[in-house]
Amino acid sequence: MRQATFHYDPTKTSFPILIAICLAHLSNDLIQSIIPASYPMLKENFHLNFTQIGIITFCFQLSSSLLQPIIGAYTDKYPKPYSQIFGMLFSLLGVIVLAFAKSYASVLVAVTLVGIGSSIFHPESSRVAFLSSGGKRSLAQSIFQIGGNTGAALAPLLLAWLVLPYGQKHLLWFVVVVLLAQLILSYIASWYKQVLSSLQNQRKKIIQIPDIPAFRIHISIGILLLLIFSKYIYIASISSFLQFFMMEKFNISESAAQLYLFYFLFAIAIGTLVGGAIGDVIGRKYVIWLSVLGCSPFTILLPFANLFWTGILITMIGFIMASAFPSILVYAQELLPKKLGMVSGLFYGFAFGMGGLGAALLGIWADHSSLTYIYYFCSYLPLIGIFTYFLPDLKKIKFKLT
Template identity: 25%
Template sequence: MPKPHTRSLALLSVSHACVDVYQGAVAALIPFFVAERAYSYAAASGIVLAASLLSSVVQPLFGALTDRWPLPWLLPVSTLAGGTGVALAGVSGSYAVTLVVVAVSGVGAAAYHPEAARVARRASRGSHTAMGWFSLGGNLGFATAPLLVAAVVATGGLRASPLLVVPALAGTALCVAALRTAGARPPAPKGGPGEQAGRDDWASFARLSGAIVCRSIVFVGLSTFLALYVRERTSGGEVSGTVALFVLYAGGAVGTVAGGRLATRFGRLPVVRWSYALTALAVAGVVLVPGPLLYGCVALTSAGLYVPFSLHITLGQDYLPRRVGTAGGVTLGLTVSIGGIASPLIGALADVTSLQVALAPLIALPAVGWFLLRPLREPAVPESVAGPEAEEGGQGVALESARSRTFRA
């Protein structure tokens, strides 16, 4: 059986970090927009919406395009676009201009993820752990964003934001190197676009997507307001908020890799279900627990949100084996970025009540996701990408079936 292409995955993982640092940077910039430009919560969250809304719409379109034609050039071009948009966010004092350049950054992320997920899927050869490493890169980018933004903007103000383009320049070079290492993409099998092993299970994919939407709203809502909320709850100033946001993102470094390893042993769906259950309890702690213990709840929330992250991608691709670009566009794009649409609603509620009241509804969403996931069955891994660990994953399928009553109780 073929083994994962380690070098290609390493390059893709680091380039993934260079792209997703800008998705995390948008949320990390919010406290600075509030402080320097006196934006309301609703206005500040509108910036997150600008990054998410257009991305949500166009990302599935990019996925559908990559199902039909190879578009490797999208990787370096989209990386550069994502970084340029955020780098220009602090240059103009105009709210409208800020919205536009942040939207450009969101389109860059939208263009990157479907093709990157396809290339990573082929390089991983069906390995859950290998896809976990690819996802880890993106999560590390998110985790680094608050530190990067704090280092640049806290020192030089919003007008220093052009310095934030540096990761995009590095990521562009890494994308080019990754594509050269991976070589030309093999042509699609005869009989139609995409990978033709198996049938597309749209009903299961819809349930999975609904669960990811719930996860996305929780993640984006906390990303947008956690720094401000922790500053209010702990009276610790800007540093306390930055630390909390870093903990939320940094937990992905452990959670994403752990998710791949746990899925190899127990099966993907049991791991995903229990992660959603843990998230519901952890978010309740974030909203309700006072003082320094709040940081522990943030760490548990991070674990619950990130453990299933790479598993969402592989499950989506295996539910739609003929449309892996579309699956990547939805699981990495539409359902993830759609969480930004809820941010202005949370901000508007916070303006008329409090941040604690506005964040309280996030407690219920992971439970809704768990109910959506409960009826799902483990999909088969197509032979075109199956590798040694995929075979072990097959054992996980059998194990999941044997233990279904236990894990679903």
């Protein structure tokens, strides 16, 4: 019996693929998020200071950030449907090394391997989300992103349940997550391969590009990277040091402190989906503006809040800040639609790089001052969102075909 010919329709949203790539992103970011979630355990096991904690984040984020633009630019020319499966093998090896780590150096090796896996995963996965969007790009990117955010939110809870009561070697539980992810990625790779074949068989490939001067596109990309800088330095202060801040300020247990990190990360997951749906309706510029600048009143209040209000504020900050990255990434993809992989790699890489650099510098600062001073400083970073004013409104700009 002759098999039906696959035809890719760019106007039709493929929700099965979006759900699959969402679950794959959940798995990837769950693995990478066990690193900051395990900091209290690693700090105790290896007698680390905050500078060394920051260097762990720096090594992980650096290995993620440097490779992503290179991989994205390469896959723009030579798409690799099975690259995510290959990348996840690095993450698998990283988890195993971390579970059996006997020294600080082996911890750095482990997190670097996980970072390499993440750097291979993101550029092509973001392209899959774009291709399966059917034109609903913010929604598709948000569904993709909510997977990552949910994985990040689950990491501290699963760590507190499966690892902290039993010891470091129980990190091997997360190998199961990697193996399940490989099955999902195999399904996605099969679809992606058919899409590439279908696109090659089409005689004409039409791309819409914004009808604005090149210099304004470059300035806009610069502003978007500045917004990424403010967002991910702030997120680094939360993901790397919130547990220690809560334990020090309110004298609560390690498991209780993990719960507040979960509040923040889970709020990010919910806010991402809401922000993505709104972005397709009102325009991504306004979502970016609200997301970055809008959370500044809450970040400024956070260092002064009591335990109850800290939980409320950290949830509000995560929810409002959440939609910034999907909207920023889709906005950048619309500015440079011919370079989807490079743009995805650049923005994911820059985000991870700023998070890693920020964690390292904040860790050094914490050792020489206090965690409270860190949050005083970081609370003003979202005010950088005022620069969103200078971005062009793409809903009001004409696009030309090429």
